[in-house]
Amino acid sequence: MTITTEASAEPAEAAPRKSRKNNPEKTRENILQAAITEFVQQGLAGARVDAIAERTQTSKRMIYYYFASKEQLYVEVLEKVYGDIRGTEAKLRLEELTPVEGIRRLVEFTFDHHDSNVDFVRLVCNENLYKAEYVKQSSVIRSLNKSVLNALDGVLRRGTDAGVFRPGLNAMDVHLLISSFCFYRVSNKHTFGELFQVDFSDAKLRGHHREMICESVLRFLQA
Amino acid sequence: MTITTEASAEPAEAAPRKSRKNNPEKTRENILQAAITEFVQQGLAGARVDAIAERTQTSKRMIYYYFASKEQLYVEVLEKVYGDIRGTEAKLRLEELTPVEGIRRLVEFTFDHHDSNVDFVRLVCNENLYKAEYVKQSSVIRSLNKSVLNALDGVLRRGTDAGVFRPGLNAMDVHLLISSFCFYRVSNKHTFGELFQVDFSDAKLRGHHREMICESVLRFLQA
DNA sequence: GTCTATAATAAGATAGAC
DNA sequence: GTCTATCTTATTATAGAC
Numbered sequence: 001m002t003i004t005t006e007a008s009a010e011p012a013e014a015a016p017r018k019s020r021k022n023n024p025e026k027t028r029e030n031i032l033q034a035a036i037t038e039f040v041q042q043g044l045a046g047a048r049v050d051a052i053a054e055r056t057q058t059s060k061r062m063i064y065y066y067f068a069s070k071e072q073l074y075v076e077v078l079e080k081v082y083g084d085i086r087g088t089e090a091k092l093r094l095e096e097l098t099p100v101e102g103i104r105r106l107v108e109f110t111f112d113h114h115d116s117n118v119d120f121v122r123l124v125c126n127e128n129l130y131k132a133e134y135v136k137q138s139s140v141i142r143s144l145n146k147s148v149l150n151a152l153d154g155v156l157r158r159g160t161d162a163g164v165f166r167p168g169l170n171a172m173d174v175h176l177l178i179s180s181f182c183f184y185r186v187s188n189k190h191t192f193g194e195l196f197q198v199d200f201s202d203a204k205l206r207g208h209h210r211e212m213i214c215e216s217v218l219r220f221l222q223a
Numbered sequence: 224m225t226i227t228t229e230a231s232a233e234p235a236e237a238a239p240r241k242s243r244k245n246n247p248e249k250t251r252e253n254i255l256q257a258a259i260t261e262f263v264q265q266g267l268a269g270a271r272v273d274a275i276a277e278r279t280q281t282s283k284r285m286i287y288y289y290f291a292s293k294e295q296l297y298v299e300v301l302e303k304v305y306g307d308i309r310g311t312e313a314k315l316r317l318e319e320l321t322p323v324e325g326i327r328r329l330v331e332f333t334f335d336h337h338d339s340n341v342d343f344v345r346l347v348c349n350e351n352l353y354k355a356e357y358v359k360q361s362s363v364i365r366s367l368n369k370s371v372l373n374a375l376d377g378v379l380r381r382g383t384d385a386g387v388f389r390p391g392l393n394a395m396d397v398h399l400l401i402s403s404f405c406f407y408r409v410s411n412k413h414t415f416g417e418l419f420q421v422d423f424s425d426a427k428l429r430g431h432h433r434e435m436i437c438e439s440v441l442r443f444l445q446a
Numbered sequence: 447g448t449c450t451a452t453a454a455t456a457a458g459a460t461a462g463a464c
Numbered sequence: 465g466t467c468t469a470t471c472t473t474a475t476t477a478t479a480g481a482c
Binding site for chain 2: 042044045122124125126127128129130131135136141142144145172173176177179180181184185187188189191192193194195196198208209212216219220222
């Protein structure tokens with residue numbers, strides 16, 4: 001009589017079965033990266049599942065296998081891209097700096113972040129064209145973004161207490177001021193560049209804008 | 224002998240021909256308006272020619288008859304929307320005001336314009352996703368937008384000469400500062416609103432932002 | 447888990463009558 | 465100039481073998 005023969009026999013037979021390089025994690029990640037590229041370049045409506053598949057080392061079938069639909073894949077792309085920013089502000093350690101230097105560091109960080117993450121900016125633009133429909137679908141995304149306001153609020157308070165910043169300042173207002181400039185400069189570089197014949201990717205202009213937004217914000221806060 | 228009989232006979236025969244309400248101008252305009260609505264809501268890739276036709280009092284065939292393709296229709300939509308702004312800045316008569324009041328009027332105008340023209344903002348966003356590809360195709364659009372810089376430059380000069388504004392100011396920088404805030408507040412209201420749980424259409428907040436950008440710009444210019 | 451082939455449908459563009 | 469019907473292609477999604 002053979003008891004539990006099956007279990008002991010399996011492992012030996014499983015190996016020889018042509019298991020090339022079945023790697024679910026890697027395949028999923030591979031699809032996600034390809035999707036980011038496609039969605040960034042084409043938007044949700046413009047993106048083609050076939051095109052995503054072509055950017056992949058796997059097939060279209062796998063996209064549906066892992067993500068069920070184009071829309072759900074898009075939501076996961078959003079979550080990933082938004083997630084990449086999480087915590088980065090926390091690492092700025094603004095509380096170790098003087099209020100003025102803290103603002104300067106935060107502004108410069110925000111500027112650099114947008115400048116070097118065109119993909120993120122484009123996805124957010126696309127998402128606004130959809131009235132944030134997909135961002136709203138994700139419970140993950142909403143849970144972020146609160147750390148920025150807290151950090152900023154701390155710096156503002158210290159500055160006001162020290163008398164270098166005026167009283168009555170609001171963290172969300174200041175964040176809006178900083179974000180709008182940093183975001184717009186990237187999101188609208190093509191139309192603005194065409195209409196006024198300037199090149200926003202020019203390093204010199206970039207540096208000038210970086211300094212400019214710092215000065216602008218600091219003047220806004222000034223007592 | 225009958226000389227020029229054809230010309231005199233034509234008008235009488237043309238009328239009885241069942242010309243219901245053939246109005247090329249009106250039909251064209253009708254299509255263009257429908258297209259604006261559709262492109263604003265869906266973007267270029269998302270817009271459906273069938274959907275545009277449904278918004279029309281005419282048929283899909285007419286869209287191709289007048290505009291040849293979806294893309295060309297889109298370009299004409301862009302031209303129309305950009306064109307609507309032309310000249311409006313010129314009517315501001317900034318030269319009649321003090322420099323500070325001139326800036327205030329320009330900022331408030333820009334703010335109000337973006338706030339009440341969400342359609343324009345959305346189309347520009349969409350256009351940036353296409354890297355201004357279609358704006359570049361239009362020779363009409365580029366010819367605009369120069370009046371703003373001239374008007375602004377005049378105010379800045381007068382302010383600097385009067386000693387109320389600091390020297391070394393650049394019109395494009397100031398325009399960028401104003402535009403970015405006014406544009407971003409409208410373009411990103413959905414994601415920003417969702418992430419920070421605020422409603423940008425709230426009248427009170429709107430007034431607050433209007434005052435805020437005025438103050439921000441004036442502080443930036445201050446000597 | 448992965449592939450190829452294909453179904454089902456949607457969408458841009460056009461034919462041809464009036 | 466305008467309409468209805470349709471052609472053609474592209475695209476999302478799935479079936480079924482391995």
